[in-house]
Amino acid sequence: MNKFALLCPGQGAQSAHMFALANQHGQAASFVQEALRQSIEQHTLADALSSPDLLFENRYAQPLIIAATLANWLALRDDIPTPDLIAGYSIGEIAAHAVSGSIEVQAAMHVATARAALMQACVHMPQRMLAVSGAVLADLQRFTVGHDLHVAIINADNKVILAGLASKMSAAIPKLASLPGHDITCTEVAVHIASHTPLMQAAAPGFAQLLDDTPVCTTDIPVLAGINAEKISQPANIRSSLLAQMTQTIHWHACMDALAENGIRCVLELGPGSALSNMLQVRHPRIACRSVAEFRSLDGVRNWVQRQFDR
Structure with a gap:
């Protein structure tokens, strides 16, 4: 029997059309409209959605990503198999727990919004x-220690996301090319906050309290x-996992x-974007992977998933 998994993305693929x-689904569209009315400081999420400048600001980006992921889940959940496993990338881990049923959808939106504010307050x-590719992970880890930077995310043995103060990063970039490796490349990530590093430590106490105050229940679908x-x-x-991944x-x-080791054979990324499904396809080509972002209709998504289980 094919095992099915869902992926919940992090920041980076936001767009006005996310x-x-x-919005093709009644209940999901109602959720979207309610979410977009949410105000953060002087702007609503609807304002951020239509503003290229605000769209990638951390305080708006995090709740927007969660809203888009959960809206797609609400639109599809009655017509696709119950997932055997869920994984969320960065802020997407909150969405993953909402999809699993351990955190209510509105509570997940609240947690994402508060998390973003707490993290933004760490940016003094x-x-x-x-994103750095081509360098050996062990060499990069030693490099970051010597240049006061941090490995925030490991995507492969030679593909990582570095994070740190902008001044330290600018000074280090010219030296990255001298590391042992092959075709080392550096690509700016559209996230202006050093997520998943000790630079977020000041946000941890407030986030721990927020998680303690948030109802969380046991789920049959692991994340x-x-x-x-x-x-x-x-x-x-x-709670401990969500807290730890902040720093x-x-x-x-x-x-x-782990998806491959658990026998997953079909994976759907809930979007926005398709970065996670693309990475998984490269690393484990025997797993059928697609993102909702690749389809023009909900029927197209449903039909693709169904075909994987008809084989």
Whole structure:
């Protein structure tokens, strides 16, 4: 029997059209309209959605990503199989727990919004994130220690996201090319906050209290913890994992391997974007992977998933 998994993305693929599929479904469209009315400081999420400048600001980006992911889930959940496993990338881990049923959808929106504000308050000096490919992980880890940077996310043995103060990053970039490796490339990440590093430590106490105050229940659908790829379904583990990933490295390569090790044969990324399904397809080509972002209609998504189970 084919095993099915869902992926919940992090920041980076926001667009003005990120709710297009969900708006084809009545209940999901109502959720979208309510979510977009939410105000954060002087703007609503609807304002941010239509503003290229605000769309990638952390305080708006995090709740928008959660809203888009959960809207797609609401639009599809009655017509696709119950997932055997769920994984969320960065902020997507909150969405993953909402999809699993351990956190209510509206509570997940509240947690994402508060998380973004707490993290933004840690930015006293400009911060950056940088995707680096081609360098050996062990060499990069030693490099970051010597340049006061951090490995925020490991996507593969030679693909990582670095994070740190913008000044430190700018000084380090010219030296990255001298590391042992092959065709080392650096790409700016559209996230202006050093997520998953000790630079977020000041946000941890407030986020811990927020998680303690948020109702969390045991779920039958486990979620892979980003910090270690372990399957979690109990409230205490869910809270501790979400707290830890704010300041610790995300081991996404291990999460992808865990999907394969657990016999997953079909994966749907809930979007927006298709970065996670593309990464998984490269690492584990025997797993059928698609993102809702690749389809023009909800029927197209449903039909693709059904075909994987008809084989």
